[in-house]
Amino acid sequence: MLFSRNQEQKLILKAKKDPEAFASLYNFYFPKIFRFTAYRVGGLENTEDIVADIFEKAFKNLNKFQWQKNATFASWLFRIARNTIIDFYKKKKVVIDLNNLPEIKSHEILASDQVKRQELFRQLQKLVSSLPARQAEIVSLRFFGERKNKEIAAILQISEKTVASNLCRGLRRLHEKYKEVQ
Amino acid sequence: MSIANDQNLLNAIEKMLNAKSGDYLQNNSLLGFCSRLMAAKPQARPKFQEKLGRKLSREQRFLFPALYVKQPAAFNLREKIARFRLTLLPRFLTWRNLSMAASFVIIATLALNKSNNYLSPSKLAETSGASREQKFLFPTNTFTIEKIQSQNARVLKKDQAFQLVEYTLFDGSKIIALENILL
Numbered sequence: 357m358l359f360s361r362n363q364e365q366k367l368i369l370k371a372k373k374d375p376e377a378f379a380s381l382y383n384f385y386f387p388k389i390f391r392f393t394a395y396r397v398g399g400l401e402n403t404e405d406i407v408a409d410i411f412e413k414a415f416k417n418l419n420k421f422q423w424q425k426n427a428t429f430a431s432w433l434f435r436i437a438r439n440t441i442i443d444f445y446k447k448k449k450v451v452i453d454l455n456n457l458p459e460i461k462s463h464e465i466l467a468s469d470q471v472k473r474q475e476l477f478r479q480l481q482k483l484v485s486s487l488p489a490r491q492a493e494i495v496s497l498r499f500f501g502e503r504k505n506k507e508i509a510a511i512l513q514i515s516e517k518t519v520a521s522n523l524c525r526g527l528r529r530l531h532e533k534y535k536e537v538q
Numbered sequence: 539m540s541i542a543n544d545q546n547l548l549n550a551i552e553k554m555l556n557a558k559s560g561d562y563l564q565n566n567s568l569l570g571f572c573s574r575l576m577a578a579k580p581q582a583r584p585k586f587q588e589k590l591g592r593k594l595s596r597e598q599r600f601l602f603p604a605l606y607v608k609q610p611a612a613f614n615l616r617e618k619i620a621r622f623r624l625t626l627l628p629r630f631l632t633w634r635n636l637s638m639a640a641s642f643v644i645i646a647t648l649a650l651n652k653s654n655n656y657l658s659p660s661k662l663a664e665t666s667g668a669s670r671e672q673k674f675l676f677p678t679n680t681f682t683i684e685k686i687q688s689q690n691a692r693v694l695k696k697d698q699a700f701q702l703v704e705y706t707l708f709d710g711s712k713i714i715a716l717e718n719i720l721l
Contacts, residue, residue, distance in 0.1 A: 375595060382594065385589055387579075394580040407582070408590050415594050458580035465577050477578050499576050502555065505548075524544040531571045532629075 359384065361428075368409055368429050372419055382411065385430070389437055390458075391500035397439050398481050398490070400456045406444055410437045429512040438493065438511065483533050491526030498523055 359367060370377035389410055394403045413436050421432050460466065460473035467473055484492050490512070497503045497511065505523070509516040550569055554576060690706040694714065701717050 379591065379595070382591060386582070386590075390582045390587075391579055400583075403580075404586050408593070411590060411594060412597075415597065434684055458582065461579045461581050463577040463579075465573060473578070473616070477580055478573070482577060495575075498551070499555070499572075500579070520544060521550055524547050527547070527551075527568065527572060530575070531568050534571055535567075 362514055364429055365423055366518050368418075368421065368423065378415065378418070379492045381429070381431050385433055386411070389433065392434070392437060392496050393441065394458050394477075395484050395496045395500050397444065398457075398478075398485070400458045402444070403458060406437075413440065426510045428507065428510070430503065431507050434497065434503060434507075434511045437501075462493055479537060480534075483530050484535070486533065487526050487529060491522050491529070494519055494522045495530065 364381075367377050367380060371381055386407075390403065390407050393406050393410070394400075397403050397406060401436065410433075414433055417436075421429065423429070429484070456473045457478055459470060460477050462470075462473070466476065482497055487495065493512065494508055497508045503511065505516050505519045508519045512519070547568070551572060554569065554573060577620055692704045692706075694704050695702040696719075699718060699720055701719055703715050703717055705713050705715060707713065
């Protein structure tokens with residue numbers, strides 16, 4: 357289900373008092389936050405821990421959220437996600453368990469074998485992580501968080517132009533690296 | 539299709555991400571790569587999403603219990619009284635508030651007594667029918683001996699709390715006393 361700006365505004369106001377409204381927001385944003393986190397972190401367990409942390413923080417601070425012109429709920433939530441991931445990397449040296457990766461949804465252009473799809477994810481995640489931090493964040497937010505350039509600009513507090521140029525540069529670099537690996 | 543510049547690439551990505559099915563361009567190798575990147579979507583274990591949802595829901599129950607449990611009216615009233623006792627009552631039951639309340643009661647009683655003219659000694663004397671000379675009032679308790687020795691006592695007027703009594707003393711003189719019946 358996709359919310360319009362007005363619907364989401366109403367839902368957030370409601371969610372501050374009504375738990376069912378919060379559940380709607382949770383169900384809508386959970387897959388996006390999970391995918392974004394998975395590409396930024398890698399391992400399944402670490403991803404799950406961080407995602408749980410992100411939603412707990414969002415839930416506890418929902419009353420502090422103020423809807424503004426450039427601060428949508430999505431940008432607020434993804435900023436929490438971004439900061440939580442940064443904290444995670446600061447706290448410990450991350451070890452990605454290659455035997456414990458998230459499952460990849462089947463798709464017509466991907467291999468039908470789940471293991472092969474997981475292998476592709478491992479490869480892509482590694483490539484994304486090898487990008488400069490800003491480009492990796494922008495690519496992850498655009499492709500896995502499904503955020504528009506304008507929202508990414510609000511999340512990272514940079515201009516939309518910077519987002520666009522970093523996205524293009526990042527994708528080209530990723531493609532080059534991907535060709536090398538293949 | 540060739541991607542000449544960034545804008546074209548951005549437009550192609552926009553188109554790709556908005557496409558409902560997988561019918562996006564794959565001819566160009568860069569876009570082909572983008573489409574693979576977009577398709578490789580990691581999924582959470584359904585149990586995890588459910589478990590986290592339940593955990594958040596429990597926390598919400600803790601924070602907003604009233605939103606979850608529809609309590610019967612009687613329970614609500616009991617709960618309201620208990621809440622009043624625990625929160626509001628201690629605030630009211632301070633020495634300052636109690637002394638203020640006591641002062642208010644005393645002032646109100648005095649004001650009421652003052653406004654009740656028919657109870658005042660002078661009013662009682664006026665309406666008693668006693669002669670001008672006799673309208674001389676003494677506090678009752680100072681005339682106990684005379685009262686005992688008096689041959690004749692006549693109640694001139696009686697009220698709930700007071701009575702006006704005319705005493706004829708042994709030497710024939712008369713006094714009118716205002717007596718408090720309640721004492």
